[in-house]
Amino acid sequence: MTTPPSVRPGYWTANLRYLAILLTIWFLVSFGCGILFADALNGFRIPGTGFKAGFWFAQQGAIYAFLVLIFIYVRLMNRLDREYGVEEE
């Protein structure tokens, strides 16, 4: 195992903060809107479509949100790596 490079403090904390925020959104769009509040949301429609909102989150919306979350995470982390000088060559 190579010895760990010395990293300025704060890199890991910043990473954990990103994870906390992104995973909260992850939970809200799927378990929240798609399951726990699905019945309440089904009282509304996605405008201009036949989708009840809770049903749409469960079968479409959550998946789109997952995708967006991963790509946001990649951007945030690549920026963080550069800020702390720990990116790969």
Place this chain on the structure above:
Amino acid sequence: MNVQAWTFTLVAISFALYIGVAVWSRANTTRDFYVAGKGVHPLSNGMATAADWMSAASFISMAGLIAFLGYDGSVYLMGWTGGYVLLALLLAPYLRKFGRYTVPDFVGERYYSKTARVVAVVCAIFISFTYVAGQMRGVGIVFSRFLEVPIEWGVAIGMAIVFFYAVLGGMKGITYTQVAQYCVLIFAYMVPAIFLSILITGNPVPQLGLGGADLVSGEYLLDRLDGLHEQLGFAAYTDGSKSTLDVFAITAALMVGTAGLPHVIIRFYTVPRVRDARISAGWALLFIAILYTTAPAVAVFARTNLLNTVSEQPYEAVPEWFTTWENTDLIAYEDHNGDGLIQFVGPDAIDDSGQPVENELTIDRDIMVLANPEIAGLPAWVVGLVAAGGLAAALSTAAGLLLVVSSAISHDLLKGVFRPGISERGELVWARISAAFAVVLAGYLGINPPGFVAQVVAFAFGLAAASFFPAIILGIFSRRMNREGAIAGMISGIVFTAAYIIYFNYVNPAANTADNWFLGISPEGIGFVGMLINFVVAGIVSRSSAAPPEEVGRLVESIRVPKGSGPAHEVSA
């Protein structure tokens, strides 16, 4: 050309393509064999991961399941995609930084213990075999239904193909064939879906067609389906009948299980850098999402078509596809009331005088995708394409799983435990031998499936959720987690989950109802509880035993930072 000729031609072309790719990309070193030389472009890896992940179940069964379950089918849609967020954020980049070849490599080294490594090997082999038997079965079924060869021959042909590229090419061969297989399977899935969407809603994008209006009545398609369901005594399509807690637990178990499956995790070892591992999880989910957001649309189109075509129609006048599938026992009609009409109704159905109506039609859910093109009257080549796509989905997953079994035997058991001094060349020979052995055993299980193959998929997810996922997460995010905690956690998680599933499925199947379940959670969702137990037990045990040695602390520090990955991480035996 008729359906059979088209099927034969398209399947033959796709097989020739896979073999060609395999010859071009064969493996020369153990590094090629296990992790494709760690040189796979993140986009290709995303495609390969998507094909690896989407099995015969995703391609053939999922839309049918959703068509019959309605809202409750959402557990599969969210459960089998949400896990990629966990993979990308919590696992893939750190495991890639760790380097090495397999999941037991990580567990063994992070928990400085051969016992932990062996526990991980046993889980990996068990999970992969249960899964692969189902894939081989899927291959056999596609062959027998579309090409009218016996299932045994279908399995044997499938085995020969997988044998060829998995044994010859290892991970390198598998990766590039999976890229080809992804292209075949997604094309085969989308063509009929787009045709159907245009026919039913006039919108070529199935995801939008699903929310659109029906061309005939002008009503929203989903409202129309809910109306039909109510009329026929089924639960409304957009409402569920499972309890909210159960839906929650199943979704969670499938998500966490996805993130803990060794054949998926191992794919993230194949890219050159940590940042590639992150983005490649995103590409994988994008390629998966194309199919997964289309599936609910296919489900609704198929369901609507089915109800319109068969409900209250005279049995004498059924279309040709109905008779074809009746011959394979996938549709059965029994005229209970002797009126010659087909009553296809739900449990709450009543007639005009308020008397209950008996259902007369039994339909295998798998038909919904396989027969969809015929039901909608699409051209013969589309039907052939669906067969080729189903085979691509089954073969790509089978190959990925077989590689896990082969590396678990040659790398983790042989090199890691029994013969640490084995040479590179010797290990490569053993890797090929164990891959060959795994293919043959998988084929045997495909021809003689143990009675429990269908239910066992839930078992594999539950097991992965309750064992690997917490052990890996804690290994990365908790420096204090030690050998004792991880082993105790994995064992208690697995034992609890396995005992619950075995009790309700085999020991006392009569008691398998919501009233007897723990908090109303079905065996399908119990892996979620098993995972929680694993976390709690691991936490308590690790706090009351010695902290891990200092090198492990340094290992954890090192995997948390991208810098310093790459070719420097050769295996030091």
